[in-house]
Amino acid sequence: MSETPFRPSAEIYDLVYSHLDYSRSAEIVEAIIRERNPLARSLLDMGCGTGLHLEQWRERFAEVEGADVDSAMLDVAARRLPAVPLHLADYTDFDLNRTYDAITCMFSAIGYAYTRELLDAALANMASHLEVGGVLAVEPWLQPHMIRPPSLRTHVAEGEGIVVLRSSRHRYDGDESGGVSDLEMTYLVTTVDGSECFTEQHTMGVFTAEQYFESAERAGLEAEFLDREGVSGIGRGVVVGVKR
Numbered sequence: 001m002s003e004t005p006f007r008p009s010a011e012i013y014d015l016v017y018s019h020l021d022y023s024r025s026a027e028i029v030e031a032i033i034r035e036r037n038p039l040a041r042s043l044l045d046m047g048c049g050t051g052l053h054l055e056q057w058r059e060r061f062a063e064v065e066g067a068d069v070d071s072a073m074l075d076v077a078a079r080r081l082p083a084v085p086l087h088l089a090d091y092t093d094f095d096l097n098r099t100y101d102a103i104t105c106m107f108s109a110i111g112y113a114y115t116r117e118l119l120d121a122a123l124a125n126m127a128s129h130l131e132v133g134g135v136l137a138v139e140p141w142l143q144p145h146m147i148r149p150p151s152l153r154t155h156v157a158e159g160e161g162i163v164v165l166r167s168s169r170h171r172y173d174g175d176e177s178g179g180v181s182d183l184e185m186t187y188l189v190t191t192v193d194g195s196e197c198f199t200e201q202h203t204m205g206v207f208t209a210e211q212y213f214e215s216a217e218r219a220g221l222e223a224e225f226l227d228r229e230g231v232s233g234i235g236r237g238v239v240v241g242v243k244r
Helices: 007-016 022-036 052-057 071-080 116-128 209-218
Strands: 042-046 063-068 086-088 100-105 130-138 151-159 162-175 178-191 194-206 221-226 238-243
Touching: 007 071, 007 151, 007 162, 007 178, 007 194, 022 052, 022 100, 022 130, 022 238, 042 052, 052 063, 052 071, 063 071, 071 086, 100 116, 116 130, 116 194, 116 209, 116 238, 130 209, 209 221, 209 238
Parallel strands: 042 063, 042 100, 063 086, 100 130
Antiparallel strands: 130 238, 151 162, 162 178, 178 194, 221 238
């Protein structure tokens, strides 16, 4: 995978998603990890983006690192967390030459592994970076039964000296067994200096809970799909795997 769809919006990403409760998300996921590995000390956040989850993890684990395929997002994360190691890495083929007690992949970043082969590669690579007894926690993208396309939505975010209007169009090519969703997001960004408009295209894989579970098992993990309220407050559950 080489696409970096968030590059145009990296500098406004935190404002657009400021309504999410990252502290609560971190609390839920930490509890999931410690239920399975109470002594976990090291954590890698894969698909860390601008580092909002990492900011929480560093208060909860002795050693944290982040990785993302998008250098623009990592630039924002580096300004937020200058002392935290960050890696430019694709989760389908990365090798950081070390292992961790826990690996997280939050806010549906796994969705960019949009085929079964890419999903298998991503989970296998993350599993290979776990210590024995290590825990993988992945927040999935939408499952087939959650999709009601075509879907049109708008979202407005306001900050000091800036207003962002985002409109989105979601299309789905698949059925109840899975498929691919195409999410087009168009931004109108207005500041005191003027306005600009740009569009991002996001292609994401739609898998069932069973498919996530099976992929994690193929990665050598003792897996489960926790069908609970989304760990980011978005109702998508969490895939959990323990390396035995």
